[in-house]
Amino acid sequence: MSSTSKTIVLTGVSRGCGRALTEEFIRLGHVVIGCGRSEKDIAALQKEFVVPNLFSVVDVVDDAQVEAWAKKILASHGTLDFLLNNAALINRAAPLWEVPAREFSDVIDVNLKGTVNVIRHFAPAMVQRGRGVIVNFSSGWGRSTDPEFAPYCATKWAIEGLTQALAQELPAGMAAVPLNPGIINTDMLRSCFGGSASGYPSADEWAKIAAPYILKIGPAENGRPLSVPGHG
Ligand SMILES: NC(=O)c1ccc[n+]([C@@H]2O[C@H](COP(=O)([O-])OP(=O)(O)OC[C@H]3O[C@@H](n4cnc5c(N)ncnc54)[C@H](OP(=O)(O)O)[C@@H]3O)[C@@H](O)[C@H]2O)c1
Numbered sequence: 001m002s003s004t005s006k007t008i009v010l011t012g013v014s015r016g017c018g019r020a021l022t023e024e025f026i027r028l029g030h031v032v033i034g035c036g037r038s039e040k041d042i043a044a045l046q047k048e049f050v051v052p053n054l055f056s057v058v059d060v061v062d063d064a065q066v067e068a069w070a071k072k073i074l075a076s077h078g079t080l081d082f083l084l085n086n087a088a089l090i091n092r093a094a095p096l097w098e099v100p101a102r103e104f105s106d107v108i109d110v111n112l113k114g115t116v117n118v119i120r121h122f123a124p125a126m127v128q129r130g131r132g133v134i135v136n137f138s139s140g141w142g143r144s145t146d147p148e149f150a151p152y153c154a155t156k157w158a159i160e161g162l163t164q165a166l167a168q169e170l171p172a173g174m175a176a177v178p179l180n181p182g183i184i185n186t187d188m189l190r191s192c193f194g195g196s197a198s199g200y201p202s203a204d205e206w207a208k209i210a211a212p213y214i215l216k217i218g219p220a221e222n223g224r225p226l227s228v229p230g231h232g
Pocket of ligand 1: 011012013014015016017018019035036037038041058059060061085086087088089110114137138139140141180181182183184185186187188189
C-alpha cells in the first residue's frame with residue numbers, strides 16, 4: 001500500500017452510490033471500511049475486495065452495533081482519513097399527513113440518528129489526532145424542497161445544519177462538510193423518479209467523478225456545503 005493511500009469509512013456500501021464509491025476508491029489505491037445491513041451483499045463485497053478492505057453487517061440505527069464496529073476498526077486499522085455518511089432511506093411519495101408514523105421514524109432514524117451514531121463513535125479518534133474529513137451526504141432536497149418527500153427533505157436539511165455546527169466544533173486540521181451528490185440512477189432514485197431515473201448517470205459513472213472530488217476535500221472546505229460537480 002502506498003503512503004498516499006487513505007483509509008475511508010463509508011456507510012451504505014451494499015448498493016448505489018456507496019457500492020460504486022467502494023469500487024472506485026479501491027481502484028484508486030485506497031482502503032475502504034464499509035457497512036450495510038444486507039448480509040449477502042456484505043459477504044459478496046468482502047469476497048471481491050480483500051483485507052485490509054473490510055466490510056461488516058452494521059445497521060447504523062443501532063448505536064451499540066456502531067460502537068462495536070468502530071472499536072473493532074480503530075483497533076485493526078488505527079485511525080481513518082475520511083468518514084463518509086452515505087447510508088440513507090427515502091420515504092414513499094405521499095403528502096406529509098399520509099406518511100405513517102413508523103415510516104417517518106425510519107427515515108429520521110437512518111438519515112439523521114444513524115449519521116450521528118457513526119460520528120459519535122468514529123470522530124473522537126479523528127479529533128484526538130487532529131486530522132480527517134467527515135462528509136455527510138445531503139441532497140438537492142437538503143437545499144430545496146418538493147412535495148411528497150417532506151420526511152426525506154427534513155432529514156437532509158437537518159444534515160446541512162448539523163454538519164455546519166459540527167464543523168465549528170472541530171480542530172483546525174479537520175473538516176466536516178455536507179455533500180450534495182447530485183442525481184444518480186440508483187434504487188433510491190428509481191423509488192421516487194420511476195422510469196425517468198434511467199435518464200440520469202449510473203452510480204459507476206458518477207463515482208468516477210465523485211471519488212476524486214471527495215478525496216480533495218480538506219480543512220479549507222470545513223463547513224462549506226459542497227456538491228459533486230456536474231451532477232446537480
Ligand atoms: N441517488 C440520488 O439521486 C441521490 C440524490 C441526492 C442524495 N442522495 C444521497 O446519496 C446517498 C446514497 O444514496 P443512493 O441513491 O445510493 O441510495 P440507495 O441506492 O438506496 O442505497 C442506500 C444504501 O444505504 C444502505 N443503508 C440503508 N439503511 C441503512 C442502515 N440502517 N444501516 C446501514 N446501511 C444502510 C443500504 O444498504 P442496506 O439496505 O443493505 O442496508 C444501501 O447500501 C444517500 O445519502 C442519499 O440520500 C442520493
